[in-house]
Amino acid sequence: MARPTRSNDWGFPRWRAYGSERQAKPVRMCDRHGCDQPGDRPAPKSPNSPERWMFCEAHAAEYNRNWNYFEGLTAEEAAAREADERRDGSAFGQARHYQWGGAGDGTRSRDEMRALEVLELEVDAGFDDVKAAWRRLAKANHPDVKPGDGAAAQRFRAVQTAYEVLRQAEDRRAA
Secondary structure (H helix, E strand, C coil): CCCCCCCCCCCCCCCCCCCCCCCCCCCCECCCCCCCCECCEEEECCCCCCCEEEECHHHHHHHHHCCCCCCCCCHHHHHHHHHHHHHHHHHHHHHHHHCCCCCCCCCCCHHHHHHHHHCCCCCCCCHHHHHHHHHHHHHHHCCCCCCCCHHHHHHHHHHHHHHHHHHHHHHHHHC
């Protein structure tokens, strides 16, 4: 009489690592017709549907390249859906003071990123770079230097506003 082997999967702590079962694991194949690769990348079958296609990497890339989230919606319906999703996601903006929840690269807000663009600076520019760019652009576009030039006056105001945004952000960080 053969003695049954004992399983090591009983009790706590587990004596064997998780996922070390001896049975074969089912592998879902790619849902693209004729593909014999494993399908390990889910893709939605339609907007707001829990059903998913399972594709291999190559076919998931092809599927996503052709995906249009607003397909089949009129312009008004697409605008309403976008407004709903922005409204639902606005709660994350409340965590902006923790500097992980707002727009931007995680260290700067969207307004600061726009201000850096106006001052023609990179995202990682320090405040000394901000001061130098502000002085350079303010001197170049000052109304006293270019009297009667409306475009230069508009650029000067934009540069001044961008500097104020970045200066206030620097003051908040220092406090």
